Amino acid sequence: MSTKLDCIDRAIMRVLQQEGRVQNIELAERVGLSPSPCLRRVRMLEDSGAIARYVALLDPAKLGMGLTVFARVWLIGQDEDTVAPFVEAIRKLPQVVECQLMAGDCDFILRVIAPDLDAYRAFQMEYLGRIKGVRSIKTEIPMQTIKLTTEIPI
Amino acid sequence: MSTKLDCIDRAIMRVLQQEGRVQNIELAERVGLSPSPCLRRVRMLEDSGAIARYVALLDPAKLGMGLTVFARVWLIGQDEDTVAPFVEAIRKLPQVVECQLMAGDCDFILRVIAPDLDAYRAFQMEYLGRIKGVRSIKTEIPMQTIKLTTEIPI
DNA sequence: GTTGAAATTATGGTCAA
DNA sequence: TTGACCATAATTTCAAC
Numbered sequence: 001m002s003t004k005l006d007c008i009d010r011a012i013m014r015v016l017q018q019e020g021r022v023q024n025i026e027l028a029e030r031v032g033l034s035p036s037p038c039l040r041r042v043r044m045l046e047d048s049g050a051i052a053r054y055v056a057l058l059d060p061a062k063l064g065m066g067l068t069v070f071a072r073v074w075l076i077g078q079d080e081d082t083v084a085p086f087v088e089a090i091r092k093l094p095q096v097v098e099c100q101l102m103a104g105d106c107d108f109i110l111r112v113i114a115p116d117l118d119a120y121r122a123f124q125m126e127y128l129g130r131i132k133g134v135r136s137i138k139t140e141i142p143m144q145t146i147k148l149t150t151e152i153p154i
Numbered sequence: 155m156s157t158k159l160d161c162i163d164r165a166i167m168r169v170l171q172q173e174g175r176v177q178n179i180e181l182a183e184r185v186g187l188s189p190s191p192c193l194r195r196v197r198m199l200e201d202s203g204a205i206a207r208y209v210a211l212l213d214p215a216k217l218g219m220g221l222t223v224f225a226r227v228w229l230i231g232q233d234e235d236t237v238a239p240f241v242e243a244i245r246k247l248p249q250v251v252e253c254q255l256m257a258g259d260c261d262f263i264l265r266v267i268a269p270d271l272d273a274y275r276a277f278q279m280e281y282l283g284r285i286k287g288v289r290s291i292k293t294e295i296p297m298q299t300i301k302l303t304t305e306i307p308i
Numbered sequence: 309g310t311t312g313a314a315a316t317t318a319t320g321g322t323c324a325a
Numbered sequence: 326t327t328g329a330c331c332a333t334a335a336t337t338t339c340a341a342c
Contacts, residue, residue, distance in 0.1 A: 005217075013217075016210035020174050025336065037309050039338075052213045056170035058306050059206045063159075065306055070254075070263070087300050094307035100224075100296035109224070109296070113306060142254035142263070146241050150304065152212050152219055152267060153248035178318065191328050193319070310342080317336070324329080 005050070008033065010154050012041055013051065017151045020054045057150070060113055067114045070140040071124070072106040075133045082133040083107075089131045095123055106138070117141075159204070162187065164308050166195055167205065171305045174208045211304070218269050224294040225264040225278070229287045232261065236287040243285045249277055260292075271295075 011031040015022060022030075028038035045051045060066055075082050083101075090099045090110070098111035110128075114120035120139075128137060165185040169176060176184075182192035199205045214220055229236050237255075244253045244264070252265035264282075268274035274293075282291060 013210070013212055017212060018207075018209065020208035020210040023336065024338095034310065035337080036311085036339085040309095048216070049213050050216050052211045053172075054174035054208065054210050055172065055304050056167065056174045056208050057206045057304055058167055058171060058308070059203050060306050062202070062204050063306060063308055065308075068254075091301055094305070096301065097305065098302050099300035100222075101298040101300055102294060103297045104294045108300070109294075140256060140258045140263075143257045144255040146253035146255055146262070147245055147250060148252050150209050150211055151248070151251065152214050152217060154212070154217055154219075177316090179316085188329055189318075190320080190330080194327090311340100312342105313338100313340085315336105315338075317334100319332100319334075321332090322330085325327085 005045075009041055009045060009050075012038070013045065013154055016042075016051065016054075064115050065113045067116050067120060068142055068145070069112045069114065069120050070142070071110040071112055071128065072138045072140065073108040073110060073128070074135045074137075075107045076135045077133070078107065086131055086133050093127060095127075159199075163195055163199060163204075166192070167199065167308055170196075170205065170208075174210075214267055219267045221268045221270050221274060222296055222299070223266045223268065223274050224296070225266055225282065226260040226292045226294065227262040227264060227282070228289045228291075229261045230289045231287070237261075240285055240287050247281060249281075 008031050012027065015027055015030055024035050024039050024042070027042070028035045031038060033041075042051070060068070075086060086108075087099075090096050090108075095112050095114060096110050097113055098109075100109045101107070102109055112120065112123065112128075114123055124137060124139070128134065162185050166181065169181055169184055178193050178196070179189050181196070182189045185192060187195075196205070214222070229240060240262075241253075244250050244262075249266050249268060250264050251267055252263075254263045255261070256263055266274065266277065266282075268277055278291060278293070282288065
């Protein structure tokens with residue numbers, strides 16, 4: 001499936017991880033290729049799935065969604081009949097931007113974004129807490145984001 | 155600074171959050187504008203910072219970085235002399251893709267990516283655990299990613 | 309990987325609503 | 326103030342080499 005990636009392929013990905021909308025001409029210059037082979041490599045990386053997608057990253061604070069909360073959720077059981085409806089419910093909630101099924105002492109870790117603490121509290125009350133199968137929720141609030149990147153080291 | 159965003163501005167951001175590299179012509183069609191005013195709005199959103207940046211999202215598994223780990227870190231103190239060097243060290247480690255200073259029972263939550271558990275263990279031993287001021291580290295491992303998006307609901 | 313040409317797109321000015 | 330239209334410049338894209 002994944003034919004070997006050489007140094008130039010990785011250079012292309014490094015650039016695109018930082019500037020996803022860089023033009024092919026400039027990308028080619030930066031990785032030391034002419035535009036044609038550079039574009040061929042980008043298409044190959046896209047087709048292979050190494051480049052999954054391109055997205056615009058918005059500034060949550062500027063859009064009135066400045067609060068991020070981690071919610072640790074325990075269900076009443078780990079059987080499929082309990083987990084599946086929870087997972088389905090979570091997938092439909094756009095405020096939940098991440099959900100990890102954990103191996104450790106809690107069932108799920110959720111990352112939720114909200115305008116502020118009041119809004120989050122309302123969201124937990126009205127949505128999270130009402131999902132069938134939820135036993136308890138413990139909220140953890142970041143005071144400061146030290147680092148946050150979508151960049152994978154390659 | 156942030157002049158009011160109307161319905162079309164939000165539609166533009168919704169599209170760009172999903173397809174960051176969509177061409178202006180197609181973007182314009184989708185939001186019901188002709189290309190010129192659409193591009194003007196995009197530039198405005200970029201300049202205002204509502205659109206922070208564009209990035210390519212890579213597939214970690216396809217690049218041999220299939221493991222994500224959450225590490226909860228406690229320092230020996232919360233004074234600036236303890237925290238500042240830790241923060242600096244974390245910022246330099248590309249394997250740490252996220253670091254949150256927590257308000258709750260642990261000092262920091264880190265998201266670390268690694269090829270596998272052995273590699274993570276080595277990373278914790280050789281890097282994380284050796285940062286000055288670190289008292290203890292507790293590792294939590296996701297078994298399955300239920301949901302993970304960069305999309306902010308707007 | 310290179311070159312070059314054709315098709316498409318981005319861009320900015322201008323006018324109209 | 327905002328959008329549509331048009332002309333130009335730049336880029337993308339795909340041949341053939």
